[in-house]
Amino acid sequence: MKGYGYIDIHSHILPGLDDGSQDMEQSLDMLRIAREQGIETIVATPHNMPGKGCPDRQLVQEALRRLQTAAGEKGISVRLCPGCEYYFREEVLEMLEAGEGITLGSSDCVLVEFGVSEEKRYIRNAVRAILGTGHYPVIAHVERYEKLTDDMELLADIRKMGAFLQVNASSVTGKNGRKTKEKVKKMLKSGLVDVIGTDAHSDGRRGPYLKECATYLYRKYPSDHADSLLYGTAEKWL
Secondary structure, three states: OOOOOEEEEEEOOOOOOOOOOOOHHHHHHHHHHHHHOOEEEEEEOOEEEOOOEOOOHHHHHHHHHHHHHHHHHOOOOOEEEEOOEEEOOHHHHHHHHOOOOOOOOOOOEEEEEOOOOOOHHHHHHHHHHHHHOOOEEEEOOHHHOHHHHOOHHHHHHHHHHOOEEEEEHHHHOOOOOHHHHHHHHHHHHOOOOOEEEOOEOOOOOOOOOOHHHHHHHHHHOOHHHHHHHHHHHHHHHO
């Protein structure tokens, strides 16, 4: 079992940009936890959502640079990469078409979320629209969208279209309830999960915890499949 070198593709670790880390001290504490959890690289994905913050590329890059510098001064060896979590709306398509979107690392992949009770047709149409801009949607914490995850056939179709599906580590381990864990287990067994992320927001209950999830995945699935979920797929994007 691999114990280090994981990539966290979904994290609200940049200080003061959204409802995640509130200051540099908390961000550094989150980085320390991540390092202890075996995470080597974190993609910082602040919200781009009315009411939670809509940072542009320059703001994200500057916050990333400051945090990476501070981490180096503290001897915390975790690599940071830029990203953003877009709440899907028409404006997002306009940003992507104009080349103003913040993708995951240097890839053409963009992390996108929806309202938890969003209709299946709306999500499918959003995926098609994002693909039309030349980007590949990574659907954040896909297990939250009940109307989508109740239809495994549709999930498979969305992946065939070109989308990727991200699941939170806390959902794999049951921290988000038994029902969610069973749903995620079904998705994993069906090969419908592409990547795991922590969706960390703090250094407390919603910290960047991945070790327990990794242990579970390596116990339940072939090591090459667990590798792809925890770092392999993300490595290709970065």
